Amino acid sequence: xxxYGFDAVAAVLIIPAAAAAILASLPGYRLSSRLNMLASxxxxxxxxxxxxxxxxxxGDYLFIDDLNIVFIVLNTFVGFTTSVFSxxxxxxxxxxxxxxxxxxxxxxxxxxVMMLGMNLALVANNxxxxxxxxxxxxxxxxxxxxxxxxxxxxxAAWKYFILGSVGIALALFGTILVYMAxxxxxxxxxxxxxxxxxxxxxxxxxxxxLSVAFVFLMLGYGTKVGLAPLHAWLPDAHAEGxxxxxxxxxxxxxxxxxxxxxxxxxxxxxxxxxxxxGPLMVGLGLLSLIFAAFMLYRRRDIKRxxxxxxIEHMGIIVFAFGMGGPLANFAGLLHMAMHSLTKSAIFYTxxxxxxxxxxxxxxxxxxxxxxxxxxxxxxVIGVAAIAGLPPFGIFMSEFLIVTSTFxxxxxxxxxxxxxxxxxxxxxxxRLSEMAFGEASPGAGKTQASYLPFIVHFGLVLAAGIFLxxxxxxxxxxxxxxxx
Amino acid sequence: MTNVAxxxxxxxxxxxxxxxxxMLYQDRLFALLNTFALHALVLSMSVAWQAYIQGADHLYIxxxxxxxxxxxxxxxxxxxxxxxxxVHRDIETVVGVSQTMVAGMMLVAxxxxxxxxxxxxADPLAREDLAFALSVVLLGLLVMVTRRNAxxxxxxFMSLENGLVLAATGAKxxPLVVEISVAFSVLIAFIVIGVFLxxxxxxxxxxxxxxxxxxxxxxx
Numbered sequence: 001x002x003x004y005g006f007d008a009v010a011a012v013l014i015i016p017a018a019a020a021a022i023l024a025s026l027p028g029y030r031l032s033s034r035l036n037m038l039a040s041x042x043x044x045x046x047x048x049x050x051x052x053x054x055x056x057x058x059g060d061y062l063f064i065d066d067l068n069i070v071f072i073v074l075n076t077f078v079g080f081t082t083s084v085f086s087x088x089x090x091x092x093x094x095x096x097x098x099x100x101x102x103x104x105x106x107x108x109x110x111x112x113v114m115m116l117g118m119n120l121a122l123v124a125n126n127x128x129x130x131x132x133x134x135x136x137x138x139x140x141x142x143x144x145x146x147x148x149x150x151x152x153x154x155x156a157a158w159k160y161f162i163l164g165s166v167g168i169a170l171a172l173f174g175t176i177l178v179y180m181a182x183x184x185x186x187x188x189x190x191x192x193x194x195x196x197x198x199x200x201x202x203x204x205x206x207x208x209x210l211s212v213a214f215v216f217l218m219l220g221y222g223t224k225v226g227l228a229p230l231h232a233w234l235p236d237a238h239a240e241g242x243x244x245x246x247x248x249x250x251x252x253x254x255x256x257x258x259x260x261x262x263x264x265x266x267x268x269x270x271x272x273x274x275x276x277x278g279p280l281m282v283g284l285g286l287l288s289l290i291f292a293a294f295m296l297y298r299r300r301d302i303k304r305x306x307x308x309x310x311i312e313h314m315g316i317i318v319f320a321f322g323m324g325g326p327l328a329n330f331a332g333l334l335h336m337a338m339h340s341l342t343k344s345a346i347f348y349t350x351x352x353x354x355x356x357x358x359x360x361x362x363x364x365x366x367x368x369x370x371x372x373x374x375x376x377x378x379x380v381i382g383v384a385a386i387a388g389l390p391p392f393g394i395f396m397s398e399f400l401i402v403t404s405t406f407x408x409x410x411x412x413x414x415x416x417x418x419x420x421x422x423x424x425x426x427x428x429x430r431l432s433e434m435a436f437g438e439a440s441p442g443a444g445k446t447q448a449s450y451l452p453f454i455v456h457f458g459l460v461l462a463a464g465i466f467l468x469x470x471x472x473x474x475x476x477x478x479x480x481x482x483x
Numbered sequence: 484m485t486n487v488a489x490x491x492x493x494x495x496x497x498x499x500x501x502x503x504x505x506m507l508y509q510d511r512l513f514a515l516l517n518t519f520a521l522h523a524l525v526l527s528m529s530v531a532w533q534a535y536i537q538g539a540d541h542l543y544i545x546x547x548x549x550x551x552x553x554x555x556x557x558x559x560x561x562x563x564x565x566x567x568x569x570v571h572r573d574i575e576t577v578v579g580v581s582q583t584m585v586a587g588m589m590l591v592a593x594x595x596x597x598x599x600x601x602x603x604x605a606d607p608l609a610r611e612d613l614a615f616a617l618s619v620v621l622l623g624l625l626v627m628v629t630r631r632n633a634x635x636x637x638x639x640f641m642s643l644e645n646g647l648v649l650a651a652t653g654a655k656x657x658p659l660v661v662e663i664s665v666a667f668s669v670l671i672a673f674i675v676i677g678v679f680l681x682x683x684x685x686x687x688x689x690x691x692x693x694x695x696x697x698x699x700x701x702x703x
Binding site: 128129131132135139142157158161162165166168169170172173176177179180183188189190192193206208209211212 | 597600601602603609613616617620624627633636640643644646647650651654655656657658659662663666670673674677
């Protein structure tokens with residue numbers, strides 16, 4: 001047990017908590033947006049230091065292992081770049097009068113509360129604590145989705161609230177069932193909710209109870225992942241909230257919910273006697289992919305378009321983990337990381353585009369490469385990356401998923417590939433309208449920085465061309481863990 | 484544990500399922516609220532009984548929250564809200580009472596069959612408690628699905644959550660139960676305040692959630 005290592009885990013939680021408390025009492029937008037950036041940067045630095053520090057022994061509440069460290073670093077990194085993007089974006093919204101300073105009072109505090117909730121869910125070693133953390137993150141995002149207070153934003157927030165609450169309730173029922181399975185083996189009280197202790201004695205847990213528990217957890221947290229048919233909240237929440245929030249929803253919150261599912265899948269795998277979680281995950285994943293791929297064609301709103309694309313990609317990831325095996329798990333992890341980076345970067349560009357054009361309607365966004373070359377080509381690169389074109393990282397992960405599936409279940413692989421192609425077609429169709437063709441007039445300028453999305457795209461491109469050996473080995477190791 | 488203790492626990496948990504059924508056929512908002520208050524009352528009795536037979540004093544807090552917050556404060560607040568919003572005369576469109584009841588019975592049969600099969604070696608109190616709790620959860624979901632009105636969806640969600648509290652208290656020695664029931668109370672308070680503050684009625688001229696679909700942004 002090393003005090004320094006523990007401090008880094010604590011810092012990932014304490015920095016956002018302290019920042020939230022300070023930001024809630026700070027008036028003035030400029031100062032608080034800077035503080036928000038600083039806090040996010042510090043959290044990211046603390047997360048990075050986790051790599052170097054020796055790991056503390058897992059406690060009853062918090063722990064760090066090979067799986068969650070990847071997610072924490074990714075989470076805090078995207079959290080930081082989004083805070084940079086958010087500073088410029090919100091500044092523009094204030095200038096144009098879409099938001100008033102009074103309404104922004106708690107925006108940054110909520111942002112840090114959300115980061116706290118997500119980080120806590122990732123480092124939690126306790127299934128009860130994990131549930132509470134995900135609920136916290138959900139509640140804070142609901143408030144932010146409704147920020148504009150328009151009819152549409154309120155509808156989106158309401159839908160998100162109700163569906164998210166139902167998902168959370170189902171997940172709690174699953175958590176209770178896991179506790180009931182663990183209680184005779186591990187003993188009454190808190191220790192029967194500690195993940196590492198459950199894992200140690202997983203083989204002795206009642207397999208039937210655990211299987212039913214997993215169904216509830218999958219459906220409950222799956223609602224938050226945005227899997228069809230429980231996805232209804234996702235497009236609205238993405239489209240009507242402020243764009244930085246769309247970026248963290250897609251890039252981070254969906255991942256955190258998926259991380260919770262993975263944890264319980266690990267528990268199931270360690271038990272051996274349970275029904276395999278694979279078919280359920282493959283089924284839900286494939287359904288989401290196909291459904292979202294076809295829904296992409298009818299979108300008229302640019303943020304909704306990419307929201308459906310998030311459903312599609314979450315489907316792909318869940319499908320990969322459902323197939324299981326070292327190769328598919330590796331691809332799933334890689335896809336998760338790449339999707340996080342790419343999708344949040346796309347939302348940064350989309351946010352800038354909708355500010356410049358003054359609309360989110362795809363029909364009113366034309367010829368971007370002519371009027372705003374940097375943004376236009378940014379969008380082209382982003383869509384190429386998200387649609388799975390080489391040489392970007394997503395091409396590699398999708399390629400791996402397809403090849404590993406073809407080797408084991410060709411029939412399913414055909415359906416999977418069909419879904420991918422359908423989605424690809426829809427995205428290209430929309431992209432060609434927006435990026436090329438006769439230019440539509442722009443309404444104004446934006447002050448948000450281009451840097452965040454350039455950095456993200458650079459990383460995704462680099463990962464697609466060359467993935468450094470330590471990272472590959474790391475992912476391989478985690479994929480082995482996932483079984 | 485004596486048989487009488489077990490029987491009373493069953494009686495109370497079964498009573499909760501029965502009240503859940505009563506919710507299914509209420510077609511007036513006020514009647515629905517009264518039924519929900521009864522639901523919360525039965526829950527608090529059930530939780531208090533569990534606290535007594537398990538000797539778990541902290542569960543009395545959960546019972547107290549159920550009694551004060553869910554059986555009194557929330558129904559009164561919603562009652563006032565309905566009057567303010569002027570929807571108390573609205574008769575709700577329920578998807579045919581008989582179909583809903585049949586669906587409800589099937590859900591209860593499903594949850595009992597599932598839980599008895601799955602938890603066959605758990606102790607009987609926990610197992611049957613779990614079966615009842617799952618029934619209440621599923622019936623709560625059914626209420627949410629068959630109602631189109633925002634207020635009655637909240638009521639459906641709260642009854643669902645009562646089922647979760649029942650499950651959590653039935654799981655012997657489960658930690659965080661009190662904290663979770665507090666967290667849920669906060670969530671519900673948020674929902675209620677949200678509906679009230681955002682004046683869904685004023686903005687949409689209706690608390691009918693169906694009307695919200697107009698604002699999808701997909702229609703031109």
